[in-house]
C-alpha cells in the first residue's frame with residue numbers, strides 16, 4: 001500500500017478506514033454479491049442491460065466498466081453522486097465516520113464568520129425584496145413586467161424574485177433594525193457608503209433577481225430597471241462571496257437536472273434561464289454578461305462535460321462567442337502568442353469539456369423559442385454543433401471561398417483552430433472537412449496545421465521551463481524514496497502544481513500515444529487524487545483561491561513540496577526534457593492503474609454470468625491495448641529525456 005506523506009493524508013485514510021464503501025454505494029445503487037465483490041447498474045450512465053458497475057471491498061474502490069469508464073474510492077463516489085467538491089465530500093464523510101477534522105486557525109474562523117454574516121445579510125435582503133414585490137403597492141410596475149413576460153407565481157417564488165423600494169434607505173433601515181452593521185451591509189454589496197460616512201441602498205426601484213451559489217445561498221443580486229433608467233441591469237459588486245466572472249445564475253436549481261440529462265445549457269440572460277426552467281428545461285444556467293469564463297466552464301464540469309452554448313443568430317450572438325474567446329485569451333494572457341479563436345478549442349480540450357454551440361433561428365432569443373416551440377428548443381440542444389464545426393462554418397461564411405485570396409485567408413484562420421484540437425483523430429477529421437469546405441488541397445492545410453502545432457508544443461515546453469526554477473544539480477543529487485510508483489505520482493504532482501502548462505502538454509502527448517487523458521483516477525490514493533483534481537480545475541497551487549483549497553490538501557501539498565520540490569526543479573529553458581520526464585512519470589502511473597484495473601476486471605469476470613461476459617471481454621481487450629501502448633512507449637522507445645529520475649523497476 002501507499003505510505004503516508006502528510007498529516008492530511010492520514011486524516012483522509014482514517015475516514016476511509018471507518019467507512020464501508022459497499023454500504024455507502026449500496027444506499028443508492030442496488031448491489032448484488034458476486035464472489036468477493038459486488039456488481040450493479042452504474043448510476044452515472046444510462047444502462048439497463050449489463051451490470052457493468054463493480055465495488056471491490058478489498059481495496060474499497062469502485063469502477064464502471066461501461067460507458068463512463070471511471071472509478072475511484074468512496075470520495076470520488078460521493079463527489080460524483082452528489083456533485084460535491086472534495087472539501088464538501090470530506091466534511092460529509094468525516095462527519096459520518098466520526099473523524100474530527102483539524103481545528104481551524106483563528107484567521108480562518110474569523111473569515112468564515114464574516115462570510116456567514118454576509119450570507120445572512122443577503123438572505124435577509126432577498127426576503128425583504130421578495131415581500132416588497134408580493135405586497136407593496138409601489139411594486140405594481142414590477143408585477144406587471146413579470147406578468148407581461150409570462151412568469152407564473154410559482155416561478156417567481158422558486159427564483160425568489162423581489163423588488164427594491166425606490167426610497168434611499170429602505171433596506172438599510174430594515175437590516176440595521178435586524179442587527180446588521182453598516183460595514184457588514186457594505187461588504188455584502190447591499191449599500192453604498194459615501195466619503196462622509198453616510199450610506200444609501202445600492203438597489204432602488206428595481207426588479208431584484210437573487211444570484212445563488214451552487215448550494216443555494218444568495219451571494220448577490222442582479223437588478224433590472226423598470227422605467228428605462230440606465231443601466232438596464234445593475235449587478236452586485238465584487239464581494240468576498242460574489243465573483244461575477246465565476247458565478248452561473250440558476251446553477252443551484254439546475255445542477256440535479258444537469259447531472260440527470262448529462263448536458264448543461266448556457267444562455268446569456270437571467271430571463272432566458274428563468275423561462276427555460278418554467279418550461280421544464282431545468283438544465284439551463286445563465287452566464288452573467290455575455291462572455292464565458294474558464295472559471296465558469298470548470299464549475300460546470302463538476303456536473304457534466306457536455307456544455308451547450310445557446311447563442312442568438314444575430315451579430316450580437318456572434319459577438320458573444322468572440323467575447324468568450326476574448327476571455328479565454330485573458331486566461332492565457334501570460335503567453336505572448338496571438339490566440340485567436342483557437343482559445344475555446346484549446347480551453348475545452350484542456351479542461352476536458354465537450355463544448356458545443358447551439359444557434360437560434362434568426363432574431364430569436366432562447367426565451368422566445370422555448371415559448372413558441374419547446375420541441376424545437378429540445379431539438380436544438382440535442383443537435384448543437386461542436387465548437388470547432390461551428391467556428392469553421394463561421395469562417396467559411398466570412399471569406400469568399402471561390403477566390404484564391406479568400407481560400408488563403410480561410411486556411412490561415414482555420415489552421416490555429418485545427419491545431420488546437422488535442423485529439424489526433426478528431427483533428428484529422430476536421431482538417432479533411434475544412435479542406436473540403438474551402439476546396440483546398442488537404443495536404444496544404446495539413447502542413448499549416450503541423451506548423452502551428454510545432455509552435456504550440458514549443459510554447460508549452462518553453463512555458464513549463466520558465467515556471468520551473470533552478471538547477472539540474474538537484475536532479476542528480478536526490479532520488480525519490482519509497483515505492484517507485486507512489487514516488488512518480490508525488491513527483492508528477494509537484495511538477496504539475498508548479499507548471500501551469502504541463503497538464504495540457506501531457507494531454508497532447510497522451511493523445512498522440514492513443515491514450516485517454518491523465519485523470520485523477522490514475523492516482524493511487526485519495527489525497528493525490530484530490531490534489532490532482534484541484535490542480536486540473538484551479539491551476540497551479542499558488543493560484544488556488546483561498547476558500548477553494550481544503551486546508552488538509554494544502555498541508556499535503558506543502559509536505560510533498562518539502563520532500564520532492566528539489567527534484568521537480570531543474571531543466572534548462574528550450575529543453576523539452578523536463579516535460580518529457582513528466583510524461584514518463586505519467587506513463588508509469590497509468591501503467592499501474594491499468595494493471596490494477598485489469599486485475600480487478602479479471603477477478604470479476606470469473607464470477608460473471610456467461611451472457612454478460614462478451615461485453616466485459618471487450619473492455620478487457622481495450623484495457624490490454626492501452627497497457628500495451630503504455631508499455632511500448634515506456635520500455636521500447638529510447639527515452640527522449642535520457643535517464644529518468646526514478647530507477648526503472
Ligand SMILES: [Zn+2]
Pocket residue numbers: 042043044045064065066067068069
Ligand atoms: Zn457508468
